[in-house]
Amino acid sequence: MATIELENVSKGFRGGTPVLDDITLTIEEGEFFILVGPSGCGKSTLLNAIVGLEQLSAGEIRVDGQRVDHLDPKDRDMAMVFQSYALYPHMTVRENIAFPLRLAGLPKAEIASRVAAAAEMLELAAILDQKPARLSGGQRQRVAMGRALVRKPKAFLLDEPLSNLDARLRVQTRSELARLQQRLGATMIYVTHDQTEAMTLGHRVAILNGGRIQQVGAPRELYRNPSNLFVAGFLGSPGMNLIPARIDGAGLVLPIGTIDWKSLPPGFAGRKQAVLVGIRPEHFHRARTDESPPHALRVEARAEWVEWLGAETFVQLGPQVFDLPAGPGGVGELAAGQSSTVTSAAPIVARFDGTEQVAVGSPVRLWVDAEDIYLFDANSGITLSPSPSQRT
Amino acid sequence: MTGRTSARRLGMLGEFAAMLAVVAYALAPLAWIVSLSLKRPGDLNDGRFLPQAVTLENYRAVFNDVQFPAALWNSMGIASMATVVSVVPAAFAAYAIVRLSFPGRRLLLAGALAIAMFPPAAIVGPLFNLWRALGLFDTWLGLVLPYVSLTLPLAIWTLSAYFRTIPRDLDQAARVDGATPFQTLRYVIAPLAAPGLFTAAILVFIFAWNDFLFATALTSTRAARTVPVAIAFFTGSSQFELPTGAIAAASVVVTLPVIGLVVLCQRHIVSGLTAGAVKG
Numbered sequence: 218m219a220t221i222e223l224e225n226v227s228k229g230f231r232g233g234t235p236v237l238d239d240i241t242l243t244i245e246e247g248e249f250f251i252l253v254g255p256s257g258c259g260k261s262t263l264l265n266a267i268v269g270l271e272q273l274s275a276g277e278i279r280v281d282g283q284r285v286d287h288l289d290p291k292d293r294d295m296a297m298v299f300q301s302y303a304l305y306p307h308m309t310v311r312e313n314i315a316f317p318l319r320l321a322g323l324p325k326a327e328i329a330s331r332v333a334a335a336a337e338m339l340e341l342a343a344i345l346d347q348k349p350a351r352l353s354g355g356q357r358q359r360v361a362m363g364r365a366l367v368r369k370p371k372a373f374l375l376d377e378p379l380s381n382l383d384a385r386l387r388v389q390t391r392s393e394l395a396r397l398q399q400r401l402g403a404t405m406i407y408v409t410h411d412q413t414e415a416m417t418l419g420h421r422v423a424i425l426n427g428g429r430i431q432q433v434g435a436p437r438e439l440y441r442n443p444s445n446l447f448v449a450g451f452l453g454s455p456g457m458n459l460i461p462a463r464i465d466g467a468g469l470v471l472p473i474g475t476i477d478w479k480s481l482p483p484g485f486a487g488r489k490q491a492v493l494v495g496i497r498p499e500h501f502h503r504a505r506t507d508e509s510p511p512h513a514l515r516v517e518a519r520a521e522w523v524e525w526l527g528a529e530t531f532v533q534l535g536p537q538v539f540d541l542p543a544g545p546g547g548v549g550e551l552a553a554g555q556s557s558t559v560t561s562a563a564p565i566v567a568r569f570d571g572t573e574q575v576a577v578g579s580p581v582r583l584w585v586d587a588e589d590i591y592l593f594d595a596n597s598g599i600t601l602s603p604s605p606s607q608r609t
Numbered sequence: 610m611t612g613r614t615s616a617r618r619l620g621m622l623g624e625f626a627a628m629l630a631v632v633a634y635a636l637a638p639l640a641w642i643v644s645l646s647l648k649r650p651g652d653l654n655d656g657r658f659l660p661q662a663v664t665l666e667n668y669r670a671v672f673n674d675v676q677f678p679a680a681l682w683n684s685m686g687i688a689s690m691a692t693v694v695s696v697v698p699a700a701f702a703a704y705a706i707v708r709l710s711f712p713g714r715r716l717l718l719a720g721a722l723a724i725a726m727f728p729p730a731a732i733v734g735p736l737f738n739l740w741r742a743l744g745l746f747d748t749w750l751g752l753v754l755p756y757v758s759l760t761l762p763l764a765i766w767t768l769s770a771y772f773r774t775i776p777r778d779l780d781q782a783a784r785v786d787g788a789t790p791f792q793t794l795r796y797v798i799a800p801l802a803a804p805g806l807f808t809a810a811i812l813v814f815i816f817a818w819n820d821f822l823f824a825t826a827l828t829s830t831r832a833a834r835t836v837p838v839a840i841a842f843f844t845g846s847s848q849f850e851l852p853t854g855a856i857a858a859a860s861v862v863v864t865l866p867v868i869g870l871v872v873l874c875q876r877h878i879v880s881g882l883t884a885g886a887v888k889g
Contacts, residue, residue, distance in 0.1 A: 270781050291787040303782035307800045316796070317786040364786070 218404045219281045219371040220246045221267065226276035228262060228428075236262045238428040240276070244372075244406060249398050251419035252408045255451075259428040260408045261376055267406065268374050269293050280371060291320075296365035300377040302357045304349040304364075311336075311345040314363045321368070335363040338397075355386050362397070372404040379414065391417060412452050416440070424448050446598035449495050449591060455531065455566045457495045461595065465489050469592075473516050476587055492601065495591035498531065501567035504582040512587035520575050521564060532575050534565040639864070645857035653853050667858035677859060679831040680839030685866070687749050687835060688817040691756035695813045696806060699764035704794050706765070707772040708780060718769070721762035729759065733826045740827055747829045755827075756817040763816075764809040771805025772798060807874040818867060836863045 221244040229235040236259045244250045252260040265271040267278060269290035278286040285293050296317070304313050314335055318328045336342045339359040349357055358378060365373055378394075379387045395418055398405050409415055415422045416436040424431040424439065424447070432444045436452075443449035449457045463470050468477040471494055504515065522533040567583060575581060592601040645653065646667050648660040655661065671677050706714055736755060737746070745751035775798060783793040799806065824835040834842075840859045843852045 265781075268785055270784065289789075290781075290784040291789065295785065297782070297785045299778050299782060301776065301778045303776070303778035305779065305782075305797055305801075316783075320787040320792060364782075368787075 218246050218402060220244065221372060221404065221406070222277075222279040222282075223263075223267070224277045224279070226263070226266065226273055226278065228259075228266060228271065228274050234428070235274075236428050237266065237273075240428075240430055242423060242430065242433065244404060246404055247402045249395070249405050249407065249418055249420045251415045251422040252406065252425060253410065253412060253415040253419075253422055253451075254425035254431075256410055258425040260410075260425050263425070264297075264374050264376055264406060264408045267372075268295050268297050294368075294371045295374055296368055296370040296372075297374040298358075298361045298365050298376065298378045300380055302349075302361040302381070304357055304360055306349050309346050309348055310341060310352070310360050310363075313349070313360055314341075314367050317364065317368045331367050332363075335367040338366075339363050354382050355390065358382060358390060362394075366397075366401065366403075372406065373398075375405065375407045377409055378407075380409075380411070394418065412454065416452070424451060426451075442600075443591070444600055446493065446495075446593045446600075449593070449600070453497060455498055455568075457497050457591070458565045459593075460494045460496070460565070461491070462494045463489070463491050469494070469590075471514070473518075474514050476512070476514050476590070491595035493593040493595050493598075495593060496565075496585055496589065498566045498568035500585050500589035501569075501583045502585070503569060503573060504584050510584075510586050513584040514587065514590065516583045516585070518565075518581050518583060520577055520579055520581050523575050523577050525571065528571045530569045530571055530573050530575060532567045532569060532581065534567060534581070642857045642860050645854060646861050648854060650854055667854040668862070670852075670855045671858045671862060674843070674855070676831060676834065676839045676842060677836075680834050680836045681862070683749070683831075683833055684818060684835040684837075684863070687752050687756070687833070688814050690749065690753045691760065691817040692810050692814045694753060695757045695760045695764050696768075696810050699761055699768055699809060700794070700799065700802075700806065702761075703765050703768035703772055704798060707769050708777070718766075721765050725759065725762035725766075727759070729755075729822055733822055736823075737826055746827060747833050749833055751827050752817075752820075752823055752833060752835070755823050756813070756820065760813040760816050764813055767809045767812065768802065768805050771802045771808075775801050811871060811874055814870060815867060818863075 223240055223242045223244075226237055226240040227235055228237040238259075240263065252263060254260050262271055266273055266286075269285070269288060269292075273286050276286070277284055280293070305316065308316065311332055314332050315328050318331060323331075332345075333342075336345055339362055341356070341359055341363055344352060344356060349360065352360065358381070361378070379390055382390060391414060398418075407414075407418060419436055421434060422436055422439055423433045426447050431451075432439055432448045434442075439448055440452050443452065446459070450459070460471055460473070462472070466489075468475055469492075501516075518534040520532050520534065524531040524533075567581075569575070593599065594601055641658070644658060644660055647663045647665075648655075649662060649664050649666065652661050702717075705711075706718060732755075740746040740751050745754070779797055779801070780793055783797045784790075788796065818835075819837065820835070821837045821841075824838045825841070828834045828838065836859070840856055840863070843856055843859065
């Protein structure tokens with residue numbers, strides 16, 4: 218197992234925008250590291266660059282301090298699981314798993330015992346003599362895993378390994394994968410576009426967009442303290458609600474109400490600027506009586522639509538409640554440049570407990586703790602510093 | 610109900626009749642030659658489709674001929690050599706063309722096609738002089754070389770079309786698993802492209818086996834003369850007799866290996882060999 222360092226890694230195709238733009242990362246030994254981002258963000262290209270299937274335009278890749286970016290894939294000693302699994306269709310499961318060992322020139326007895334060990338770990342023993350065409354999706358996925366781990370490589374690279382499985386199997390395989398990684402103590406780099414996989418599997422997560430790293434950190438850190446609008450909008454489902462607002466003499470002025478200065482973190486006094494306010498759906502609380510924290514934003518709204526999912530209830534409050542500006546400088550324009558997950562027409566969504574009953578069309582009284590309000594620069598999308606509070 | 614069934618039956622009958630007509634059209638000359646080869650010399654012009662009496666005399670004559678057994682051996686050897694020497698480099702070339710991006714890739718493919726369009730009659734004269742000067746005249750190599758040159762483009766085109774159907778993920782998986790580019794071709798791509806390889810091999814073999822032009826111009830003796838030429842040089846038992854029966858028998862004999870080859874290879878030309886490779 219190994220530490221993998223990337224330094225100023227860039228990749229561009231002639232006459233186009235860079236696919237990877239100055240990426241610097243360190244993946245620690247034994248770490249389950251996730252690369253996540255929307256499609257086309259360069260995450261798969263980055264993975265291919267690490268394993269050697271793509272050449273870099275600039276930068277260095279080091280494994281345990283040794284430069285590898287000039288090496289052929291076969292000399293990097295990394296194993297990869299492809300999104301398509303890429304099993305060799307003319308070989309049986311046994312031959313598929315043994316293939317890397319055969320290429321490495323291991324003695325027959327050693328190959329047999331290692332294949333047997335991998336087959337046992339992944340419960341493949343019963344299908345060792347079948348060809349891939351006869352296997353189910355889950356079995357193929359496990360064969361691909363077996364072919365990767367039988368070599369005991371320095372690192373495992375996984376490119377959306379669960380995306381071809383059905384929903385139930387995906388959840389099951391996800392936890393199996395996490396246990397497997399823990400048991401092997403392996404360095405794993407895992408590419409996905411699915412934020413749930415990223416949050417549940419990753420020790421650390423790097424969020425990519427447009428070939429650049431937006432933020433790297435533990436899932437909790439990214440969720441609680443996003444460094445910019447993109448990260449805030451990407452994590453969480455449904456996503457963070459974004460409302461244009463401004464800071465002026467009165468405090469933080471939203472279309473739906475005002476929070477006075479005393480509630481805002483220090484550092485904003487005297488400033489005047491346009492901002493975007495971010496509120497996560499779960500931070501809306503239903504006001505039953507008049508009780509609420511002293512520093513809170515109180516809102517009266519109408520339930521436009523209600524989605525009851527058993528354990529939780531999502532209530533759409535409808536954009537018109539907040540009188541969002543649609544013109545230039547609105548959320549829409551900023552969001553278009555930042556992310557596909559944030560759209561201007563997105564209704565405001567509040568998440569309640571499943572026991573809450575809300576009728577469509579009925580008025581709802583809500584409050585949001587000032588501590589839970591995120592502020593982003595309206596132009597750059599960067600989280601305004603000092604952030605409302607260092608959330609933990 | 611019954612009307613529709615009978616209409617369908619009529620349609621099937623029509624289809625069957627059409628197929629029968631095509632098969633008869635294709636096989637009639639062959640059947641005629643087989644029939645001729647089994648006739649006695651005196652019956653050759655009797656105008657009957659079936660021989661009055663079956664005799665193997667013509668076949669005996671063919672194999673007792675001084676030329677024919679040697680020619681058969683030459684044909685076998687030259688066609689087999691041309692096949693191997695053409696298909697193996699074609700596989701390398703096609704793999705490179707399909708998987709690597711290098712400058713002039715399109716030009717290479719276009720050039721290959723241009724060579725395939727070259728009329729052989731235009732080069733056979735110069736080759737005759739050149740081969741005599743180089744000592745390649747009337748040798749196996751002297752025929753293998755032009756056959757390879759003319760069939761290589763065809764083989765490259767066939768194989769590159771086939772390699773393109775193999776998912777690139779498989780190459781990449783093999784490379785990550787520790788294979789060199791050659792090992793990738795040898796253990797992963799070539800086995801999956803087996804139908805394409807056999808198709809290319811059959812095409813090359815048949816071209817070399819059937820060629821008359823080069824074989825007649827570039828050979829002069831038993832050392833390298835192939836069957837099509839040997840048949841043309843057949844003489845009867847007397848100079849007043851046309852060796853029609855023997856020619857028919859020889860034609861049947863030379864057709865058999867080709868049919869055998871195709872039947873043998875057909876087993877390997879099964880589609881859907883890549884099923885199960887990548888889709889979930």
